[in-house]
Amino acid sequence: MSEKIRVRFAPSPTGGLHLGGVRTVLYNYLFARSHGGDFILRIEDTDQSRFVPGAEQYILDCLAWCGLVPDESPVHGGPCGPYRQSERKPIYKRYAEQLVKDGYAYYAFDTPAELEAKRTATPNFQYSHAVRASMKNSLTLAADEVKPLLDAGTPHVIRIKMPANEEVKFTDLIRGEVIFNASQSDDKVLLKADEMPTYHLAVVVDDHLMKITHAFRGEEWLPSAPVHVLLWKYLFGLEQMPQWAHLPLILKPDGNGKLSKRDGDRLGFPVFAMNWIDPKTNELTKGFRELGFLPEAFVNLLAMLGWNDGSEQEIFALEELVAKFSMDRVHKAGARFDYEKAKWYNHEWIKKVDAGSLKQEVKSVLAQQGVEAADDHYLEKVIAMVKDRCSLLSDFPQQSSFLFEAPKQYDLDAVKPKWNGQKQLFFAETVLQFQLMQQWNAADLEKEFKEIASANQVKPGEVLLPLRIMLVGGKFGPGVFDIAALIGKAETIHRIEKFAALIKE
RNA sequence: GGCCCGUUCGUCUACCGGUUAGGACACCAGAUUUUCAUUCUGGUAAUAGGGGUUCGAUUCCCCUACGGGCUACCA
Numbered sequence: 001m002s003e004k005i006r007v008r009f010a011p012s013p014t015g016g017l018h019l020g021g022v023r024t025v026l027y028n029y030l031f032a033r034s035h036g037g038d039f040i041l042r043i044e045d046t047d048q049s050r051f052v053p054g055a056e057q058y059i060l061d062c063l064a065w066c067g068l069v070p071d072e073s074p075v076h077g078g079p080c081g082p083y084r085q086s087e088r089k090p091i092y093k094r095y096a097e098q099l100v101k102d103g104y105a106y107y108a109f110d111t112p113a114e115l116e117a118k119r120t121a122t123p124n125f126q127y128s129h130a131v132r133a134s135m136k137n138s139l140t141l142a143a144d145e146v147k148p149l150l151d152a153g154t155p156h157v158i159r160i161k162m163p164a165n166e167e168v169k170f171t172d173l174i175r176g177e178v179i180f181n182a183s184q185s186d187d188k189v190l191l192k193a194d195e196m197p198t199y200h201l202a203v204v205v206d207d208h209l210m211k212i213t214h215a216f217r218g219e220e221w222l223p224s225a226p227v228h229v230l231l232w233k234y235l236f237g238l239e240q241m242p243q244w245a246h247l248p249l250i251l252k253p254d255g256n257g258k259l260s261k262r263d264g265d266r267l268g269f270p271v272f273a274m275n276w277i278d279p280k281t282n283e284l285t286k287g288f289r290e291l292g293f294l295p296e297a298f299v300n301l302l303a304m305l306g307w308n309d310g311s312e313q314e315i316f317a318l319e320e321l322v323a324k325f326s327m328d329r330v331h332k333a334g335a336r337f338d339y340e341k342a343k344w345y346n347h348e349w350i351k352k353v354d355a356g357s358l359k360q361e362v363k364s365v366l367a368q369q370g371v372e373a374a375d376d377h378y379l380e381k382v383i384a385m386v387k388d389r390c391s392l393l394s395d396f397p398q399q400s401s402f403l404f405e406a407p408k409q410y411d412l413d414a415v416k417p418k419w420n421g422q423k424q425l426f427f428a429e430t431v432l433q434f435q436l437m438q439q440w441n442a443a444d445l446e447k448e449f450k451e452i453a454s455a456n457q458v459k460p461g462e463v464l465l466p467l468r469i470m471l472v473g474g475k476f477g478p479g480v481f482d483i484a485a486l487i488g489k490a491e492t493i494h495r496i497e498k499f500a501a502l503i504k505e
Numbered sequence: 506g507g508c509c510c511g512u513u514c515g516u517c518u519a520c521c522g523g524u525u526a527g528g529a530c531a532c533c534a535g536a537u538u539u540u541c542a543u544u545c546u547g548g549u550a551a552u553a554g555g556g557g558u559u560c561g562a563u564u565c566c567c568c569u570a571c572g573g574g575c576u577a578c579c580a
Contacts, residue, residue: 013580044580112578119577124506126576155580175510184508185576192578199580223509223575246510249573253516256572301517304529308518312528331513331518334573341517341530351543389542399542414540461539468540476541 005032006212008203009059010044015052016285017062017278019020019259019337020218020250023302027247028216029068030303030325041070042210044202045083053279062287063271066295067318080210085202092197094192095205095235096158100138104234105190107138109149109156126186129164158191158226160200172214173245173327180226188227200224204231207242216245220258220335223483229362246325248306249334259337261285263399269339273298292392293342294363297349301342305332315348347391355383362396369397371404381486403486407473410502414475415466420502426456427462427470427500431493440489442481449481470499 007028012018023039025041032039041063043056072078082088098504110118112343114136132139137159149156166182190201197205199438207215225244232241250259253267264271264285274287288298300316308318309324317326350358362383363373373379386399431464433452437444441459448468453460471492477483484492 010580108578115578124576126507155578159578178510180509189578194578196578198578203580218574219510222575222578248511251573258573304517305516310519312519314517314529331511335518336516338516338530344530347543386542388544459539464539472540474540478540478542479538480540 004040004211005035005037005214006040006042006210007032007214007216008042008044008207008210008212009353010199010217011052013052013053013060013174014261015055015278016261016272017059017274018261018271019273019302019305020247021059022062022066022068022273022298023250023305024247025063025068026066026299026302026329027245027307027325027327028214029070030321031216031327032259033322034325038071040072041499042078042080042083042206042212043073044206045085058274058276065274065289065298068299082272085196088202088206089195091209092191092193092201092205096197096201099160099231099234100158102234103161104230105158105160105505106132107146107150107156108187108189109136109141109154110161111155127159128186129162129183132159132161132187146404157189157193159187159189162187162227162230168229170229170241172223172225173243174248174330175246175332178222178225181325182226182230185224185227188224190231200227200231204228204235208232208236208240212242214245215242216247219246219249220248239250245330248331250305251333251334251336253337253339264387267339269342292394293346294349294361294393296353297346298343300349301345304345305335306335315345315352343391350393355380355387358383358387358393361393362400365393365396365403366404367374369401371397371401373404385482385486389478402472403483406491406498407471409473410469410499411474412469412503415469416503417463419466422456422458423463423466424500424504426452426458427457427466427496429464431496434489434493437489438487442479442485445481445484449475467496470495 005028006023009021009025009028012173014023019189028041029039043059045056057105064500077193096105100107108126114125116255125131134140139161162185163182168180168182169224170178172178189198191197194490203215208213208332225246229238229241232238251257252263258459259271261271270288270291270293271287272285272287274289276285276287277283278285289295296317299318299321300314301319303316303325304314307325307330308314349351359376359379366373370422373382382403383396384397385403389399390396430449430452437448450460453463464480465475467484468475468477471480471487487495
């Protein structure tokens with residue numbers, strides 16, 4: 001039995017897809033897939049103040065990178081269209097008017113200035129059941145006063161009339177039964193003066209019309225959940241309501257509060273899945289992908305931030321997450337984001353995947369550093385040799401560029417103080433002996449090198465570091481003989497000679 | 506301020522009444538690697554506090570403290 005799990009996702013007002021957003025979609029995806037259902041994602045399309053050009057496609061691109069491809073993702077012209085909020089204005093208005101007619105909402109004529117005055121006069125002013133009788137609205141005004149106002153086109157909003165004493169219950173997939181007293185919420189605006197809906201109305205109307213089955217969102221929405229539940233009750237009936245899940249927040253690594261883009265900038269780690277250029281400011285925010293993360297690792301670390309399968313396993317592939325995921329093991333408390341652990345996940349994944357599958361990414365990351373890796377077969381060998389030492393894809397150039405071209409810079413301080421004629425002679429001899437070698441592999445090279453050393457009365461330890469500097473340029477990289485074996489006889493000899501000539505001066 | 510949600514090593518977390526409270530990241534020490542990493546071994550480190558309930562509470566309940574969230578014609 002296959003079920004269609006339809007979910008809605010609201011992009012961030014500033015564009016960009018942050019960790020919390022990806023995790024929300026990820027949990028949606030895992031939930032849908034683990035129930036054998038289709039995953040239908042609707043990206044909320046609120047134009048006007050919030051609309052960011054390109055945000056939808058960007059989100060879809062990010063999700064594709066993560067491997068979270070929806071079976072269907074109507075953006076424009078889909079079966080439940082129109083999707084753009086401004087094109088749906090009449091729909092929202094119709095439902096809002098319906099609510100007024102049924103006595104669940106009312107017109108409010110208070111101007112923003114009047115409300116502002118109230119707020120400054122009364123410290124904890126809330127437009128709620130307690131004060132609505134003293135405000136200017138269709139509840140306090142006589143019917144024959146209201147009609148002229150409406151007819152004259154007086155600016156007004158439609159507010160929900162929250163019951164003064166009613167318990168609102170609903171089941172949250174993570175928190176279980178949640179009970180609120182409706183009186184605690186104020187009379188939220190449902191339809192603004194410009195006839196655009198607020199989130200509260202739009203979310204309920206759209207979820208109904210677009211047959212949303214599951215509504216996962218951040219914990220910050222919990223306090224307004226009773227408003228939404230009530231709207232469902234008034235408009236469509238509670239049986240129709242999607243299943244709610246309020247996900248725990250992802251918190252700053254230091255200090256307090258939700259993780260924000262600013263924290264990433266400040267602490268030096270990405271917060272967005274992929275690079276995002278704010279179309280308004282042209283400001284670039286780096287993404288996990290561009291900083292060298294593997295999508296497998298990104299998904300893995302996000303999944304574990306607030307969920308685990310109860311075992312001690314920490315490395316999960318997406319299919320494995322699908323198989324083991326269950327909503328009731330999602331945490332209630334927020335989790336601090338730890339970039340060090342994020343890098344650890346990536347390192348584990350780089351070690352885990354095979355060299356061949358990394359070719360494209362490594363090639364492009366090398367190209368960015370001006371290193372051309374033309375030979376795929378050779379590249380794969382390079383990757384196999386160095387990948388265990390890389391936490392990020394961006395570590396590859398540092399760890400492997402010398403396998404494609406001779407070092408341009410040498411760590412001379414590592415060699416020069418102890419350099420002498422004896423070593424000069426030793427390397428001259430090494431070049432000669434290497435030229436004669438029939439087999440060119442790491443084991444034979446090491447054997448040969450040590451024999452030359454003992455024949456020349458040099459301790460291998462004293463010439464090993466110079467050899468490394470000659471081949472690599474610095475004190476890093478895989479075993480020297482592995483490097484020599486890979487770059488080949490001619491190149492090895494060339495590098496030794498080049499360096500020997502250089503250090504003489 | 507009001508309301509809501511939450512609270513196990515520094516961090517992510519396991520335990521769903523009986524454990525020497527386990528794992529991972531980070532950190533420290535040792536081994537391996539005649540580079541640097543990796544790897545391996547070991548170590549430091551937690552049930553916020555106080556009341557109940559119970560033969561027995563990290564686990565269930567209450568209070569306090571702390572943290573987070575919401576409190577817009579933003580989402």
